[in-house]
Amino acid sequence: MTNALEKMLADRDWILADGATGTNLFNMGLMSGDAPELWNEQHPEKIKTLYKSAVDAGSDLFLTNSFGGNASRLKLHDAQDRAFDLSRMAAEIGRDVADSAGRTIIVAGSVGPTGDIMEPVGTLSHSDAVEMFHEQAEGLKAGGVDVLWLETISAPEEYLAAAEAFKLADMPWVGTMSFDTAGRTMMGMTSAAMAEMVDTIENSPLAYGANCGTGASDLLRTVLGFAATENTTPIIAKGNAGIPKYVDGHIHYDGTPELMGQYACLARDCGAKIIGGCCGTMPEHLSAMRAALESAAKADVPSLDQITGALGPFSSTGDGTEADAPVARQTRRRRRES
Numbered sequence: 001m002t003n004a005l006e007k008m009l010a011d012r013d014w015i016l017a018d019g020a021t022g023t024n025l026f027n028m029g030l031m032s033g034d035a036p037e038l039w040n041e042q043h044p045e046k047i048k049t050l051y052k053s054a055v056d057a058g059s060d061l062f063l064t065n066s067f068g069g070n071a072s073r074l075k076l077h078d079a080q081d082r083a084f085d086l087s088r089m090a091a092e093i094g095r096d097v098a099d100s101a102g103r104t105i106i107v108a109g110s111v112g113p114t115g116d117i118m119e120p121v122g123t124l125s126h127s128d129a130v131e132m133f134h135e136q137a138e139g140l141k142a143g144g145v146d147v148l149w150l151e152t153i154s155a156p157e158e159y160l161a162a163a164e165a166f167k168l169a170d171m172p173w174v175g176t177m178s179f180d181t182a183g184r185t186m187m188g189m190t191s192a193a194m195a196e197m198v199d200t201i202e203n204s205p206l207a208y209g210a211n212c213g214t215g216a217s218d219l220l221r222t223v224l225g226f227a228a229t230e231n232t233t234p235i236i237a238k239g240n241a242g243i244p245k246y247v248d249g250h251i252h253y254d255g256t257p258e259l260m261g262q263y264a265c266l267a268r269d270c271g272a273k274i275i276g277g278c279c280g281t282m283p284e285h286l287s288a289m290r291a292a293l294e295s296a297a298k299a300d301v302p303s304l305d306q307i308t309g310a311l312g313p314f315s316s317t318g319d320g321t322e323a324d325a326p327v328a329r330q331t332r333r334r335r336r337e338s
Contacts, residue, residue: 003172004146005106005206008060009234014268014293017238017276018054018062019286021110023253025050025065035077037069040089047090051097057283058290061106061274062097063149064090066140070132072114072124083132084139091143108149108174109140111162118157126161133165141171150175151211151238154186156197167203174274176211176236179222183319190320191225199231209236212278214315215243216255216263220270220307221319227271227301237272239263241280243312253280260285261292262310269299270307 008015025036028046040047047065054062069087071080079086091109098105114132116124137148148171150162159175166173177185177194184190189197191210198208208231210222219239226235242255255263260277267275275293277285308314 004104005061005108005172005174008104008106009206009273012060013273013298015060015106015274016058016264016286016290016293017108017236017274018059019057019277019281019283020241020279021050021063021065021067023280024053024282035068035074035079036065037067037074037086037090038077038079040065040086040093044089044093047093048097051094053283054286055097055101055105057286059276059286060104061108061276062094063108063110063151064094064140064143064145065110066090066136067110067112067151068115069139070111070114070136072116072132073112083135084142087136087139088143091140091145095144106147107145108147109137109143109145111136111140111148111150112152113154113158118155118161126157129158129161130165130168133162134168137166137169137171141169145171147171147206148173150205153177154189156187156189156193159197160201163201163203163205173203173205174207174236175205176209176238178212179210179218179320180213182316183218183222183225183321191222192229192321195226195229195231198233199229205233207234207236207274209238209272209274211236211238212240214240215312216240216259217307217311217314218316218319220263220266220302220311221304221314223267223270223272224301224304225319225321234273235271236274236276237267237270238274238276238278239267240278241282241285244280255280255285257284257288259311261288264289265292265296265299266302266307266310268293269302271301
């Protein structure tokens with residue numbers, strides 16, 4: 001049976017995802033250090049407002065409020081035994097919003113990193129990571145998500161553990177990594193290496209790509225890196241709304257709705273099919289992105305100069321894939337025999 005996202009990918013030239021979760025919840029009163037996932041139980045009406053704001057702004061897909069909903073992250077709030085239930089609640093609220101939208105809306109179950117470093121560098125074993133991801137995936141599945149959405153991953157080992165867990169849950173999935181260290185993930189992964197990994201993974205995702213990171217320019221350079229490979233899996237671009245700045249005691253992102261509209265079109269022209277925003281992206285940004293994508297015809301692949309001319313300079317001189325790039329520490333573990 002074809003799942004909802006797979007069908008939308010086949011029918012559409014582009015799909016507009018949602019914006020920020022944390023930024024929007026902070027504006028609703030979430031305090032620094034609080035667990036957003038607890039709001040699924042404590043303030044479900046605010047989570048419903050978050051989801052509905054993305055749908056009303058034109059998003060075809062939104063992520064659930066479950067980014068930190070695994071046992072390891074919830075342990076910081078003495079809620080490690082609630083990973084399944086809190087993820088289920090996040091999904092149930094989302095299912096209600098999507099089913100009443102009057103058009104097809106994809107509910108994507110957000111799954112973030114465990115927050116631990118995997119062996120052999122750290123202490124988190126492969127089996128423990130799979131168990132944590134599986135528990136959360138089952139909660140999101142029980143709540144009615146259409147697809148699982150792995151995001152902000154840095155280590156290939158963690159990406160592979162999630163893929164194994166999602167297979168156990170028998171759920172379709174997509175997965176993005178965050179390229180925030182001179183064009184690489186924190187653990188040294190390049191865009192080319194990620195494309196190769198996705199192309200060979202047993203339980204392959206429906207789409208892959210990049211989210212968060214530094215600025216929108218850097219993210220699109222990474223998207224170009226994906227597009228330059230032989231991997232034909234649809235690409236995701238979910239960039240931040242500009243650069244964070246500390247103003248009057250709060251973090252603000254300087255990306256305007258107009259800039260995010262330009263970003264959305266450039267992301268599509270770079271090769272992305274699922275396009276959204278990450279940190280700082282508000283409903284007004286999403287509305288501008290939708291309008292821009294609907295009004296501007298697809299153009300040729302932009303040059304790096306065109307990207308920086310529209311969105312601002314890159315944060316590093318290279319994307320980590322160039323021939324003279326420094327060799328990053330390798331953390332990939334050998335895949336276990338099945």
